[in-house]
Ligand SMILES: NC(=O)N[C@@H](CC(=O)O)C(=O)O
């Protein structure tokens with residue numbers, strides 16, 4: 001199928017026509033191309049998420065590779081990196097290949113598995129990183145996300161190991177001794193509510209240690225879900241020294257604050273926790289400056305019984321794929337070059353996903369997101385494609401509708417609806 005996007009604005013530029021033929025972007029459409037009136041719509045390179053939890057294998061009641069892929073496509077994504085904290089853990093070539101194959105079968109986005117750093121995410125022994133790298137899944141990012149690789153000697157070894165094939169260790173930065181029993185950000189609000197706090201320094205201390213380790217080894221570090229102003233300062237200094245470090249921020253940390261915990265609604269419980277207004281401001285500035293490289297969703301679906309319970313028993317995590325671009329648009333406005341870089345180009349580069357994060361020029365793979373920036377919509381959890389319902393944005397009126405998504409020239413979303 002060929003398409004002609006008539007009158008589309010590429011990254012906010014003057015309207016033009018964009019043709020999609022045989023999976024690539026083309027100057028000219030054949031006569032039988034399906035014409036899409038794209039007046040007022042903006043084309044972006046397909047979004048890429050470096051931090052998605054798909055829950056398969058093991059918690060298919062919360063999400064599957066297929067339902068998560070559909071949520072991703074509807075959110076404008078053409079590739080997602082799936083985290084390793086499944087059951088069994090993605091710590092062998094067998095499991096990462098299984099997830100990769102399920103992604104291919106669903107065929108809605110490219111699913112790039114992330115491998116665990118340590119066996120069972122237990123933080124004791126390195127997993128078979130080389131075998132996962134050499135597998136059909138071609139793993140390049142390794143992470144124990146959900147847990148921190150807290151042992152500095154293991155972290156050093158992991159950084160050394162992946163250097164050989166230009167892999168990257170994605171760290172969930174949380175010094176576990178400083179967060180025992182933690183329920184929310186440690187500060188004024190946690191004191192008032194009487195909940196055990198997760199201090200900012202628990203994140204900052206690990207990032208400071210890890211940028212030094214990455215510098216020492218000369219290897220690549222990626223910092224997951226940066227959440228504090230202090231972390232931004234550590235990263236700023238490390239980057240100025242030339243350390244090979246990249247970092248992500250989530251849409252929720254760019255918008256929401258710890259005040260939301262006051263209602264004890266566990267939909268706002270997440271790791272790292274929602275922080276203060278001052279942190280939110282610093283994270284926004286860091287994304288603008290490039291100190292933080294990418295927006296990553298940390299899409300963390302949880303079943304109803306794991307979320308709709310008392311705060312202290314609830315699992316941390318919130319949905320993100322279907323609301324990420326609207327949240328970023330509502331925070332930054334129509335800064336299309338920024339959005340394309342932080343949500344597609346830079347994440348594709350970090351994950352090594354060639355074919356994604358392109359410039360939409362003729363001859364490049366047609367991985368495209370078509371957005372209507374002027375359409376507003378109200379988030380209804382029941383209407384999300386994710387199998388879970390734990391969105392913190394229920395009832396919010398957001399700008400930006402994903403009209404269509406194309407994966408190598410095939411529409412995965414058309415008229416705002418999933419094609420399969
Ligand atoms: N972010 C979360 O609060 N939860 C994530 C794990 C993680 O990203 O730390 C999950 O797997 O549910």
Ligand SMILES: [Zn+2]
Nearest residue numbers: 145146172224
């Ligand atoms: Zn994490």
